[in-house]
Amino acid sequence: MSRCMPLSKEIPPMKDLTSDNITENVKILNNQTSSPRVRYVFDRLVSHVHDFVRETCLSTEEWQAGIDFLTAAGQISNELRSEMTLLSDTLGVSLLVDAINHPRHGKATEGTVLGPFHTHDAPVAESGYVLHEDQEAAKLLVLCSVQDTSGEPVADVVCDVWEGDAYGFYDVQNPNRIRPDGRALLRTNKEGKFHFTAVVPVPYPIPMDGPVGKMLTLLKRHPNRPGHIHFMLRKAGYDNLITALYPRGDPYETSDPVFGVKESLVVDLGTVNDQISRAYNVPVGTKMLKYDFVLVPEQEARELRAKRAEEAVKNLDFDVDLMDGLPVLAVD
Amino acid sequence: MSRCMPLSKEIPPMKDLTSDNITENVKILNNQTSSPRVRYVFDRLVSHVHDFVRETCLSTEEWQAGIDFLTAAGQISNELRSEMTLLSDTLGVSLLVDAINHPRHGKATEGTVLGPFHTHDAPVAESGYVLHEDQEAAKLLVLCSVQDTSGEPVADVVCDVWEGDAYGFYDVQNPNRIRPDGRALLRTNKEGKFHFTAVVPVPYPIPMDGPVGKMLTLLKRHPNRPGHIHFMLRKAGYDNLITALYPRGDPYETSDPVFGVKESLVVDLGTVNDQISRAYNVPVGTKMLKYDFVLVPEQEARELRAKRAEEAVKNLDFDVDLMDGLPVLAVD
Numbered sequence: 004m005s006r007c008m009p010l011s012k013e014i015p016p017m018k019d020l021t022s023d024n025i026t027e028n029v030k031i032l033n034n035q036t037s038s039p040r041v042r043y044v045f046d047r048l049v050s051h052v053h054d055f056v057r058e059t060c061l062s063t064e065e066w067q068a069g070i071d072f073l074t075a076a077g078q079i080s081n082e083l084r085s086e087m088t089l090l091s092d093t094l095g096v097s098l099l100v101d102a103i104n105h106p107r108h109g110k111a112t113e114g115t116v117l118g119p120f121h122t123h124d125a126p127v128a129e130s131g132y133v134l135h136e137d138q139e140a141a142k143l144l145v146l147c148s149v150q151d152t153s154g155e156p157v158a159d160v161v162c163d164v165w166e167g168d169a170y171g172f173y174d175v176q177n178p179n180r181i182r183p184d185g186r187a188l189l190r191t192n193k194e195g196k197f198h199f200t201a202v203v204p205v206p207y208p209i210p211m212d213g214p215v216g217k218m219l220t221l222l223k224r225h226p227n228r229p230g231h232i233h234f235m236l237r238k239a240g241y242d243n244l245i246t247a248l249y250p251r252g253d254p255y256e257t258s259d260p261v262f263g264v265k266e267s268l269v270v271d272l273g274t275v276n277d278q279i280s281r282a283y284n285v286p287v288g289t290k291m292l293k294y295d296f297v298l299v300p301e302q303e304a305r306e307l308r309a310k311r312a313e314e315a316v317k318n319l320d321f322d323v324d325l326m327d328g329l330p331v332l333a334v335d
Numbered sequence: 336m337s338r339c340m341p342l343s344k345e346i347p348p349m350k351d352l353t354s355d356n357i358t359e360n361v362k363i364l365n366n367q368t369s370s371p372r373v374r375y376v377f378d379r380l381v382s383h384v385h386d387f388v389r390e391t392c393l394s395t396e397e398w399q400a401g402i403d404f405l406t407a408a409g410q411i412s413n414e415l416r417s418e419m420t421l422l423s424d425t426l427g428v429s430l431l432v433d434a435i436n437h438p439r440h441g442k443a444t445e446g447t448v449l450g451p452f453h454t455h456d457a458p459v460a461e462s463g464y465v466l467h468e469d470q471e472a473a474k475l476l477v478l479c480s481v482q483d484t485s486g487e488p489v490a491d492v493v494c495d496v497w498e499g500d501a502y503g504f505y506d507v508q509n510p511n512r513i514r515p516d517g518r519a520l521l522r523t524n525k526e527g528k529f530h531f532t533a534v535v536p537v538p539y540p541i542p543m544d545g546p547v548g549k550m551l552t553l554l555k556r557h558p559n560r561p562g563h564i565h566f567m568l569r570k571a572g573y574d575n576l577i578t579a580l581y582p583r584g585d586p587y588e589t590s591d592p593v594f595g596v597k598e599s600l601v602v603d604l605g606t607v608n609d610q611i612s613r614a615y616n617v618p619v620g621t622k623m624l625k626y627d628f629v630l631v632p633e634q635e636a637r638e639l640r641a642k643r644a645e646e647a648v649k650n651l652d653f654d655v656d657l658m659d660g661l662p663v664l665a666v667d
Binding site: 006007014016017018019020021022025026028029032033035036037038041043044045047048049051052053054055056057058059060061062063065066070073074075076077078080085086087088091094095096097098099100101102103104107170171206207208221222223224225227254255256257258259260262264265266269308311312315316319329330 | 338339346348349350351352353354357358360361364365367368369370373375376377379380381383384385386387388389390391392393394395397398402405406407408409410412417418419420423426427428429430431432433434435436439502503538539540553554555556557559586587588589590591592594596597598601640643644647648651661662
């Protein structure tokens with residue numbers, strides 16, 4: 004009457020597991036995987052989760068609160084809202100993953116957190132596009148160029164831009180959203196340039212109505228992100244750049260709840276003069292943001308990543324090899 | 336036009352965070368909480384999650400897979416299914432939490448994992464209750480006693496028992512479930528005894544249709560739990576006992592995917608003879624399980640837990656105090 008499959012592989016018998024031997028036994032089972040990378044990731048995952056439980060002597064009630072927290076974070080998420088990303092962002096994990104995967108390259112534009120508000124339905128648009136439907140909002144002319152590390156302009160870069168509105172709300176936070184607003188997929192021209200009209204970014208609280216909001220409240224942390232505009236620049240042969248630009252002087256510039264602000268991404272806004280007004284067809288006196296992005300060739304980025312990975316694991320107290328630039332447990 | 340609250344507390348400015356300084360800066364923000372225990376739990380959480388990311392050089396794709404995995408685990412969960420608990424079980428975390436919160440006490444019955452199938456709607460029943468509606472299943476007479484560590488019987492213990500059916504399915508796995516089956520809330524009599532009729536437990540695969548199933552497949556782990564009956568014994572003044580009994584000889588006895596089997600919980604089944612048949616009104620030849628549970632007074636359990644907590648943190652490379660028996664960061 005059993006629905007079980009026969010035992011397919013010999014593994015050493017395990018029973019009577021305790022705080023002292025559970026970790027190695029979980030690893031014995033997990034190590035059946037044929038992928039060295041999966042084996043390594045789970046080895047480190049199990050070590051750290053178990054050490055966390057042991058070092059905190061996590062109580063049953065705290066464990067249950069954690070189970071309930073993660074379950075609720077999954078359940079409040081949908082196609083347009085990723086609470087788990089927000090959790091990663093507010094614990095500094097997203098910034099860390101970005102720092103590891105896109106290590107600082109002398110000339111290149113720094114990356115920062117993607118955030119939970121990126122979508123895949125932004126309209127394809129031409130330079131000059133007005134990002135927001137709101138006619139009353141304070142406008143911002145955004146003039147950008149994209150070059151490579153040797154200073155050459157890069158044409159045909161897909162420039163995915165997104166931004167909250169004049170109140171700091173993203174379109175996906177509007178329960179009546181019927182189409183994207185505050186988003187566009189632009190493209191650099193032959194001179195590597197693109198431009199659009201945004202609204203002047205304002206600071207805004209990250210969503211506080213879910214489990215992450217409860218966590219920030221428990222930790223007495225403020226939820227306010229400094230105002231910014233998101234950019235994701237993609238072209239085959241170049242390292243994907245996910246970044247954001249922050250107008251200088253925001254009250255939350257140095258206490259960002261998702262740790263995304265970098266000095267090189269803080270920008271002074273200018274003002275549109277007569278000449279620019281005529282060239283871009285926006286009123287004189289409109290606020291203006293100019294930025295020159297620098298992309299890294301994919302090969303250079305890959306080599307730098309592998310070099311940093313080697314440095315990152317050289318002081319661990321176990322032996323590690325690199326496979327495709329990523330660490331795996333060394334084979335004896 | 337801002338929806339932000341003013342900055343309520345001075346924190347040191349942070350900007351330009353990198354792989355090297357993100358961890359300490361996340362902790363500075365989290366340390367604003369007024370609870371020393373919350374501060375400590377988040378300190379260890381952030382350290383371990385960040386170290387996991389650094390040691391694996393977690394790729395953006397792997398990070399995204401983790402976000403998607405946890406989100407899906409939340410979304411497949413409902414009142415009767417906790418995929419996050421199953422994740423904790425299959426990574427050995429639940430067993431570890433149980434071992435820490437209910438440390439082995441010489442005379443007492445050992446605990447084991449609660450599992451994801453406990454519910455709060457079991458019917459209150461009298462000794463002699465037949466757990467399953469299935470008339471055809473192989474029956475098992477279960478005769479239990481409950482005593483304290485000095486050997487005295489304990490009356491009025493609430494005995495929450497639950498079990499899968501003859502095919503290894505729990506009632507909550509039946510999409511057409513209209514009421515509990517295979518569950519009961521019994522109570523010990525003045526002699527500390529209770530009994531009921533179960534079905535002979537069979538091994539069964541844990542649910543493989545969710546993210547945890549995908550994880551086990553990736554890790555080439557079998558999903559089959561050895562057959563067992565769950566018990567949760569509660570009485571004010573005694574440490575809550577969550578445990579299970581495993582008939583000896585199951586093919587999966589030493590490779591349990593949730594690491595729950597302990598030798599002291601493996602039982603030899605007997606057979607009902609004439610005398611027992613008359614006493615309990617079950618046919619001669621029915622399989623029989625006898626077990627004597629031993630509960631620990633709450634105070635003793637608390638002291639043992641605090642002692643183990645002290646031992647657990649004494650070799651950490653940072654200073655820790657105990658507060659209400661739980662570790663917190665030592666104040667200078």
